[in-house]
Amino acid sequence: MSREKTYNFAAGPSVLPTEVLKTATSELLDYHGSGMSVMEMSHRSSIYQEIFDETKAEVRKLLRVPDTHEILFLQGGASTQFSMVPLNLMGEEGSADYAVTGNFAGSAAKEAKKYGRVNIAADTGESNHTRIPEQTELKLDQNAKYFYYCANNTIYGTEWKYVPETGSVPLVCDMSSNIMTKPVDVSKYGIIFAGAQKNMAPAGVTMVIIDRALAGRELPFTPLMLSYKTMIDKDSMYNTPPCYNIYMLGLVMKWLTKQGGVEEMEKRKTEKAAVLYDYLDESRLFRGCALKPHRSDMNVTFTTGDKELDARFAKEAASAGFLNVKGHRLVGGMRASVYNAQSMEAVVALREFMKEFEVKNHE
């Protein structure tokens, strides 16, 4: 199947803008007449430094990152942040609040227990994470070193629609799956981190936005590369960064800016998600997995309620060019991920395919 005839609904790594991939293709062998591929450039060269600086500047502009906050490009994915956050923020004998609204928040809380006390401020496991806790449900500890949550739960298809109020306790947020999809008041956060492979770039680079005031408190056994202070001091280049991945992230950010920035992305994501949710709400075959007020605009999870029928749908969808719509094994059913690079055309085509499937399969 050709690129023109397929729609990739993968949850991450996921579809990238075709325009960006075309630019990357045209520049791969020789970047701007430098005689080198970006893949071959010394990270200490002025030509690469320019790419790096432009990428940072583009992120800062798109998310209106205030001067109090540093932007880092690291490695190891969100899972490395699960350790890096407590290693740097917990301090000796400290404790932290975790809202467990899914698999990844749960893993983060588990990892944090290695480094301090963990207070589970909320846990939606009893409902198989079909919802997000209300502010009033959060059991907050005023002495916590930070409050941790995951803004969008890729597997379960739920999304926080509000920013938790935690007083003077710094907010730490895993935005891997909804960063750059709407404006964010960065000043409210101590740390925002995000693996790039959903909305920003190919896998292999993790963006961290950190209030500089939080750096420099790492536990004594913190690995050097897992110290925010090291990375702030060295502008993400203590050692060789993932240069090409950062370049790709830069291309995607430029594309985003050209589209109208995160304000336009918010408009589009709301429209795209509505196409699928409106249909799911009226369908007599399919239903959404997450509770309505908590549904994610990024990952639309749905099911027929019948395992065999679900499997058939995923299989027939793949044959028709709708790739990667099988749900995660923890939820089952189906999942359509509609990140920034996913087109309205793809979403409408999927809905039409679902409608046809419903006609054929609903008694």
Added chain:
Amino acid sequence: MSREKTYNFAAGPSVLPTEVLKTATSELLDYHGSGMSVMEMSHRSSIYQEIFDETKAEVRKLLRVPDTHEILFLQGGASTQFSMVPLNLMGEEGSADYAVTGNFAGSAAKEAKKYGRVNIAADTGESNHTRIPEQTELKLDQNAKYFYYCANNTIYGTEWKYVPETGSVPLVCDMSSNIMTKPVDVSKYGIIFAGAQKNMAPAGVTMVIIDRALAGRELPFTPLMLSYKTMIDKDSMYNTPPCYNIYMLGLVMKWLTKQGGVEEMEKRKTEKAAVLYDYLDESRLFRGCALKPHRSDMNVTFTTGDKELDARFAKEAASAGFLNVKGHRLVGGMRASVYNAQSMEAVVALREFMKEFEVKNHE
């Protein structure tokens, strides 16, 4: 300047085979008719798994990695291994032997002190690391948990020409700058690691070859992503790996195999290095920085002995298309890195340029 008119002598990230970059270019938008770029593939998909498995198999074949050893593709560069090695091997109250033959081995030794006792088995700092210690000089501790060394010192241009004998103490080796340039008896090593950006792939993936028997002894506060056991158990995919970087590594490995493997690379590197060293030995303007028996076949460091003249050479060389020949600030002078992807043509052209410079500048 176009790609055809430049020679990139960067120490890493460094030149990649043009053939590989051309393949990457042709596959970037749509990999083998899948309708997706490799950058967009789910790491859990069968199509990506095939790329991953092929890459591992190619590495195993090229280096004849025995079944006792696992091949991992991690993130964070060699600097992350500086922590990961002691975190996993040191144990409670353990000690380790470090041979400090350069900047990176020194950083590794310093980092290891966070996790246990470090015995400096050798330190060539007194000679500004112009040489490698002899076997008889090594102060070995029979109770060390491991013996650590860096096989090639990129900055200083020295290279170990022998494998240290350490009895039952496992060898841990940073081969970032000379992996895949000659056959290696992997069975002699507990751990071999290498950042990819010199001989294997664009920056962003770190290869680790580890004797499985060494895994599972990590200190209790080891970050999950820095546990070799986690990564062995999950075949490097506890979380999303740097998928595209691994794909690129696979392309380079296939290119290597086509060239004749590491045996052919050994032949070529010896010839390429000789072109430069033979000239340096007879030049009346330039001289090599490292001591003759310890000179690296990867990074040829040289100087005129005159800072201003060195700077002029680097500048004129760059204008003539010889990129990145300025030496590292710790050594000064010049450095020509001649990894696998560097052509004999480039090396001969550089030597001719040096000869011309000598004629013009030697009284």
